[in-house]
Amino acid sequence: MAAGSDGGPTDRGEVRRRPLRNLWRLRRYLRPHTVEFSWLMLAGLAATGAGIAVPLVAQQVVDGPVARRDLTGLYQLGALALLLGLAEASLIFIRRWVQSSSSVTMEAAIRADVYAHLQQLPPSFHDRWPSGQLLSRITSDLSVLRRFLSFGLFFLILNVVTYLVVVVLLIRLHPALGLLVGVSAVPLFVIARRFGRHYHTASRRMQDQQGDVATLVEETAQGLRTMKAYGRGPQLTARFTAGTEALHDTGVGKGRLLARTAALLDLVPNLTLSIVLVAGAAAVAAGRLTVGQLVAFVSLQLMLIWPVQALGWIIANGQEAATAADRIQEVLDTPPAIVDAPGAVALARSTVHGRLRFEAVGFRYPGSPAPVLRGIDLTVEPGETLAVVGATGSGKSTLLSLVPRLHDVGTGRITLDGHDLRDLRLASLRRLVGMAFEEPTLFSMSVWENLTLGRPDAGEDEVRAALALAQAEFAYDLPWGLRTRLGEQGLSLSGGQRQRLALARAVLVRPAVLVLDDPLSALDVHTEALVESALKRVLRNTTALLVVHRPSTIALADRVALLEQGRFTAVGPHTELLATVPAYRAVLSAEPATPPPPRSPPGGPPLVRS
């Protein structure tokens, strides 16, 4: 899927994006570190300069004090070489010191931006992107980028400069041999280019495969109970093994490619060196070169071996970084579909009455052929409770998700006290709307933190009242009371307990509009009856949309809307619909008896009750 849509990760093997351009686009993260990076480069260049000066001192030693047997001169030049060595060591220390802190800061800045962006992306993005792919981008891809920004980029510049300076010095020492060394850069360039192309494809494949493996591990951890219950362990292990084998093969392929290239990159300077040794010795014998000059030439040339050998690593690192940048930009380039409109306003809770109006609302999931909702027209008066009833897959959850703008309406509009929801600041709207879902998400934090997610300022009494309302006082009996940390996704609690905590969390927001999407489904009849009676009090003061199934809970609503094939086909009090609408009776009577058919895959047509 191309960037710019909220589609999933790009197809494998196809490099449709622009890795180098995307790497270049990340330069904005370098900008705040320009001064540090300049110091870094300066220290690196100075250290290299000191290193390059040593062979030139050696030339002076051989041609001067050694030839003249001048001990004083030898000590002086020896001391100079020592000073240069010390200077080089100190400069390397300074460089490494600066390098580590700035690269980690850059990595953290990119990670924070990706994370913030992920939070802005609509649920449809997360429906399509496997979480492991996101995880691998925010962890391993960013580490690759850090390595490049701290080492790869630096050594790329430093080594190119070293190569150029050394070649110029070599040409000055012996033009023909110096040029030979300079020209040896051509095969090096060809090898490097070829390697870069192949390595990029392998890197992208490997980074995607890492994401796949991470997704599988994450899904297994999440669905451990289902997996065990269905005895799917061996199948999942087989899938995992296939994934890791593919990863292994790509890794080995990458390693071999690197090995072949490293050998070729090693061969070129060593061949040049042997030519230089033979031709240099001949030049010394012919008196066209001094011994000192030959020593300096060879020592300088030896200084090029490491930069050339490192070229393979630098290109590999650069390619991986480009791929990582590509994968990260793929996420960052996905525009958040639901954002604050220009001039969006915030409403204070105290000024909101809670009149919710649906005007000709239609909605279609991206990629779905048919709309899930069409022509929904209804006003829910302040303080009124509307229950939405319909067969499974009729669009009840979709309708409710439009209120906090988890999705935006496709056609028509929804207003709150006359304000189009799209004209309200998202943060404000979500403070006004309290939601609880059938599948309650509890985070790996304490019960208290989970409860006060939407109201960090809530006091103890309010939390106690919300827990009482949701019949969730069991939370006080947990080992550390409300400070008990819940396991990942709150798995240490039962489904009913999690639902009750999620309900308490929604109520605690003191919302102007309460949206409850089947939040009582996991409760036993007795607990549901207790929650119902408490809920009655809350519903009196707030506008509410409910999706519930038990007739006794539906009866809490002032009115019921029957949703059929994406439309409201009947609206009225529960008893009236029961008496007059056969389709309503059919839905209610079918509900407890008929297990819900499987949902059509995302993008499929809506399931319609026959």
Ligand SMILES: Nc1ncnc2c1ncn2[C@@H]1O[C@H](COP(=O)(O)OP(=O)(O)OP(=O)(O)O)[C@@H](O)[C@H]1O
């Ligand atoms: N993210 C999605 N992408 C594409 N289609 C979706 C998505 N979520 C739901 N659908 C489809 O939209 C239709 C309505 O789904 P929705 O969950 O709103 O129904 P529902 O009435 O709440 O069902 P249930 O009572 O089973 O919870 C279904 O056909 C479903 O397959």
